[in-house]
Amino acid sequence: MRQHFKFLTLIFIISLYSCSDNSKSKDFTVNDINIIPKPAELTLNKGSFIIDENTKIIAHDSLKNIANILTDKLKSSSNIELDFSERSESNFIEFVVKEDLENEAYELSVTDKKVIVTANSLGGFLYGVQSILQLLPAEIYGTDTNGDLILPTIEIKDKPRFRHRGLMLDLSRHFFPKEYILKTIDRLAMHKMNVLHLHLVDDQGWRMEIKKYSKLTEVSAWRVDQEEKPWSARDKNDPKEKGTYGGFLTQKELKEIVAYAAQNNIDVIPEIEMPAHVTSVMAAYPELTCHGNPVAVPSGSVWPITDIYCAGKEASFEFLENVLLEVMEVFPSKYIHIGGDEATKTNWEKCPDCQRRMKTEGLKDVHELQSYFVKRMEKFINSKGKKLIGWDEILEGGLAPEATVMSWRGFKGGEEAAKQGHDVIMSPGGYCYFDHYQGPQNEEPIAQGGFLPLSKVYQFNPIVEGMSEKEAKHILGGQANLWAEHIPTTSHSEYMIFPRLAALSETLWSPIKLRDWNDFSKRIKTQFLRYEVLAINYAKSAYIVTSNMEIDLDKKSINLTLQNEFPKSDIRYVLGDVKLGEKAIPYVNPIEISESTVVKASLFENDKPIGKAFIDTIKFHNGVAKVVDYEIPYNDRYKGSGSSTLVNTLRGTKNFHDGQWQAWLNENMEVVINLDEPTSVSKVTVGALESQGPSIYFPTKIEVFVSDDGENFNSVGNLVRPYANNAGSELKDFIIKFGKQETKFIKVIATNLKKAPSGGGVFLFIDEILVE
Template identity: 60%
Template structure:
């Protein structure tokens, strides 16, 4: 044998040995299966199926080829394989799609043994979800955009029988307040499909922007899609815009773009439901066509918050209904969805009450009040929508004044509206602000990007259930499912949008898909960590807020001891801490009970996984100072809405957060603060710090100046320092310590004066928020 042939043989042996070495026959445990949402039924068996570059995908018709393209692309990217698609199954090593007419529309059965994988479904929806489950059974590296070497693409032998608990499983994206490009919507559709969600509700119209091309009314996008750029200001602190100012901030979707999006969504079993608001949240339309309002005055597209919403469609003019019918005809040509969402919320009807057209309409139709006029408006639009083969959805305000006969109610103000609608025999989609509003904070406000308020962490979303206790069986039949809503007043970028959606959407998907009896937070907590690894590879900017350590601080004013409780969303979380200068390492102390602090102390803590800190570390300082527990008197007492901890609220070491409802703030409305701290005896001091908050949206502003005076008799004071701060636009929420230092001197009384703007130049009273007077 020649040397060359010997080398070839040795190479072939080495290659064969290498390939055989990579063959894996693994038996999985249930703990290793991290599918979200959790399948309805799963039976695990011994052994596993291993994908290779010779594995074939067997389909039964050409229509399935497009549907499986996403699954094939995963192997193309991560393994470098072009898996063959065939209509004929080999003896082994294949994944086969088998039509089973006995299964429900979105149900599937996944049967895996060491030789082959069978996915049975009635149609493409079930096959898609079967493939998505298969994807999550594979190693997380299947999500890689780059080729991964030395990976055994193995899944467990098992049988899964799966179907959704609810048929409506949705996400609403508000693209009006801030506009997002089509590519991001497609990425969102992919991620909905991954979690077996099947509805994307697009909020296409609101006061701040009209986002859909309507060819009959070109001004809607020529003018209504653009607003004056005031993004440097808080959403609710923006100035009213003139109709003469040209808008430059915004955008819109062409009809062709939306048709392409709808077609793409259909391949992912996602129905896109358009929302065309009426009669309110339509200033952008009135800016384009002023004749649609009662007053017909030209208005500008608002750059920010509008309240109350008085610029609404005139319900008395026939032209209004002609306009809306023409708009909806074009909308219905684009969106084949069975639903049209018309909003119907937050209409302030003061203009209707004085409008001669509306008065005439009420008289002609025999309507008693403007609430019944809104019911007439919605009912009339529903008749038109029904005549065109669609069904109307509206927010729960459409119940007011009498609900349209065939309308579906989307209950957002809690679940009461949904319960009432179900009692009346109407279909209901539950989307309560308490659990399904993803524009709320999901972690401690100090550590989170700007949100709209409220607190809806991952664990709370997981407790959501569309079915309300006490519903009868008949009422329960009307509950179609649930939906998450991401209103975008504070959401300017796709990164921020992703952060607010994920991972909370994974929790919601399980509440809508999986049987309620299988729901278990501890189990989900384990599986979501595997999903985090997938999100990392998918380059999704998901929130890690569930890792954050939170504090609950209390003080005993008699003993002057502070109790600090550390907690986390996860049950039995491994929280460890260090004090002062000690580094937060694996030698940190395991937290088991509240820490009792009686002197100034820095606390550092983190959630630990596998003996390593994860997430953003928690850091706080409990600062004991000379004013703690001392008497404080005010020239004018704080507002009854914000009393903090009362008498000792300003001198108890407890600091407020960016959440001004946290109970630690004392506040004054349209006035400044003047407080005197009696130290009880003369003592040397050199520094006074005043903790303040600014949140310009609800009218909370930093003081314009903080002055400090000292005295020994409580009558004669001398000024020892001042810090001034000129007003500045601030779209964020911020904490600021005003720090006044001076030469050390022995005093008993300290007077702190915080000067306030009191009122804004364009009207409105100003709040001044203070949490602590620190004296050193």
């Protein structure tokens, strides 16, 4: 009887233990799996694996370093310290080498008893760990994971579609320190990206210590501080004025970056520009130009780029070879990027040394001279066991034999290079230039221009339709480029990279047959949570509600449509003085508006507005749909929607290509609005845009006139606004108030600045004249 009691007691205890253990177990659904980039093959099973303090790690020899990436993350986030073990029957995570797996491929098997990560390379194991982390709650990336660490039972077989999956950081236009670059490496690894391309040289700054040429960091790394001015409207510097804005990375710092990147399966490719984009070099060593005259490190835009290496002087090649020898000591990458783009060769055409070189080498023009330059540098780079990468301009005049082309001017250069049998990295501006706007310009920090939303990045495919199988094999992959002319801070840099890097990572990693924007839109929301835990300043532009408006001038009504990037979004709106809340109306069909009102809209989740609200004021004023006579015609490049543009109630945005603007180049705007009948008027508002970079300036004066007959006008009010420096892009309504007038005709003259402070012409942009 006593033995029977003991047996029952044991069964009871085991039962209690099993119930307690099973209480943490759960079954997952497909909606719980939010790995980015999407794995090539994934099978979800019932059940789960629980990571707790009793979980063991099995990893032999060098695999322990990889296993520590996971154990360190678990310790920092959940305070769970896992021990290593030689073997275990259950509740373990094991790392296993499988020789026949492709490089960077991995397999992840999770049952209720064990987790097995299988790979044959550092990259494969790292990516297996990244997938484990993304199967856990987003809090795993922080320092306070309160919940249980439960993995779904799952089988994953995964490998990358392309072997080059990169991001370029421009350190020249604005300098970013080592600490930010190390953070960026962590985030690249999180997205299974494997290349960091550092743009170390450009006209505006040299960013690498070169011991043989100390002036590169004493002079070339610094420019005169003109950060308060627009990039494209900065003054030309005096070569004698000392620069104070900039910085550089020491060779010691760069070696630390390279070593840290290697631990994360990331290759760091240095870019040392030649023959152009090197005005900063010429500020220190003017003897390397064709003319030898002193130049300054520019503080902003340079165009055309004429101060380039003299291709006729042996000193140019000696300098570059010495520089590259030090670069190669720091960067073990098999690739050296030499730029090769946007060289204006006017100095070569008249330089005696260059002409002598052309004659000696039998070169028919300066394009072939550039080809000679690139081929000679490639021969040197190849002699050191390295390979050359250049922008697609290196195709001009004949491509160097072993060169790899990075195609940025669309896909065409990459296609041509692949046909010639050269390796290609696709980086077309329309899909991969992360310095472009990703949301409405009115809502975004200043960017280079262009529009590249998250959804368009997701459409990127490095393989061009119509390529042969042989040509497609030359496409190594793709890369995002973040040019930093308008990106002065690391916070701004993060904003431009994320979340677009997530979309790019999936286009370069996952099989194209799995490409599904609806599915990605669901998973990216979990990625946003991870970014928040990591304190990444990611852009929420995809949430922003945007509008399209069409006006019926006959009915004097507007049809307003609302949308954002995510499919089946719950967009709600209100009209007038109503708060966005419970009374918001679900948006289904275009909204017809026929009177002045304020429209407010937002994306809703769980019946609450999220993201930035869309707010627009629509005014039906006395001038709507009236005839406008243009005393001075508008510019043919910016016609708006024609003669009704200034009186159609539709307002322009900071994107001056949006079709709502009319512009005058170096001329005043002078228009007459025919109100048809005597109308009481006491205020005229003129909407204008200023963006001094592309030479768009506010008017310096606006004057309003009235007339009963359209011939004899009397001035009733004016506004004077002297030129003021403005580094940003700004929309402004200029309001001219006056005593009430009964009038049939309104004349408005807006005075053009006519000449920019830095020289050159001036555009005057107007979107609406409101008559009230």
